[in-house]
Amino acid sequence: MSAQFPVLGFIQAAYFAVAVVFILGLKAMSSPVTARRGVVWAGYAMIAATLVTFAWPGMQNFGLMALAIALGTVVAWVSGKKVAMTDMPQMVAIYNGMGGGAAAAIAALEFARGEVHGGVATTLAVCGALIGSVAFSGSCVAFAKLQGIMKKAWRLPAQNAANVLLALAAVALGYLIVAADSPAPEHVLGFFALALALGVVLTVPIGGADMPVVISLLNAFTGLAVGMEGYVLGNPALIVAGIVVGASGTLLTQLMAKAMNRPISNVIFTPISGAASGGEAVEGEQKEVGAMDAAAVMRYASKVIIVPGYGMAVAGAQHKVWEMTELLEEAGVEVSFAIHPVAGRMPGHMNVLLAEAGVPYDKIFDLEEINGDFPQADVALVIGANDVVNPSARTDKSSPIFGMPILNADLAQNVIVVKRGKGTGYSGIENALFYKDNTRLLYGSAQQAIGEVIQHVKALSV
């Protein structure tokens, strides 16, 4: 024991340093200037933490451990490198789910070994296992939805009752595990089955603009689960990193939910779904416009505001959009980008894509910064965005998104909406903007429609 002490002391000191670097790294990641540095620091800390852990006294199964690390690292590394920038949200979701699964598996292993003792440790192990399992299965569902494997949001007939029943049943089994001296295997199995089912049932009905909030919430969940299992293992690095992520993830979730004017409880218990809830029927018809006319209107405008949405991401049209912007600016048009906080499937999703295409920061504006400018704009060009420009959020009390702050694209002199078809889009809510007198619809995928506009703008500039 005394021979082991210096080793353990060294490992603990290393963990302490790792925890400090993680916090500094996160801090650095919250400013554009230092962000890259931050993740590199955290990366080195992660490698250090992994290496010193091999020296943990009394460890066995090194071969299996090395195999699991190699396999997990290579598969995730390659898939993370290969994935298109537009598919980033679902990758974050799936990697997050894996972290939650790992936390749950740690708890499961401690139960299987019968090594969890004491009320506090068992309670935290059970809580961590519950939250981790929900994060795991919930993230898998989120991944399947964003990847297009699972197409539509559906609700159980008694969705909220089912949520509550499942949660209560899982907590009841969790209590049996805590109360028992050595937990019965069938209780543990049932507990994990219920917890995993709960994650699925919670996430499946959620769609539309709520998706980013859910991914953020599940990210915070995984952090909490990791922190709790850190207590069970007596590992402060896990506690600090997990709880820091749990807290910052909760804050991030709140910021997003606030941007939508929807409390987090509403996101979970009354998901947006046009089919289930009302909203006034919209009168009038959608008026189509061709690429040539759209090009002419923008080419001879003095001020154009572009509102990008998920449709731009799906089509991977950000490069075309920037090419068009540059052409318009050469022609003397003032172009700016208006980003709704929850446009796309993650907060800042649009910013990342526009940055990838090369759009400078100073052309990109938040909702508060730019909303007053729409009445002075000659054209608002909406590219694959829907709920975030729906004026019903301001006017129609029966609309499921009433009260959500929106970009006032409808106040521009002309509105051009690039849209794939006449349908209602991801969330299934009718959009009054599409039927307004000054709105024209340019049908087609963003990639193809903007490509055609570019050709016509070029023709006009010769």
Next chain:
Amino acid sequence: MEGLVYLYIFMLAGFTGYEVISRVPVILHTPLMSGSNFVHGVVLVGGMVALGSADPAEPLQLAIGFAAVLLGAANAAGGYVVTERMLAMFKGKKEGAQ
């Protein structure tokens, strides 16, 4: 007393997490979420300790421990790659603008 010390760690880490990102610009929300996703990949360390103490004669324990390490490693590696790719883009962009 030791339990109480852990409680203090929980509390302080919670406030730290809240404060550290309280003034983050919207453009960094996605990379930051991805970055914090990477940081909780440290669960890999917990998985290693758990697998390291599993009984080699118990296939069930080995399987669960293997899963914990595998998932933790994927969380860490995938989280890092995705975050780094996003932030590298921001960097390239800024230089290009000047």
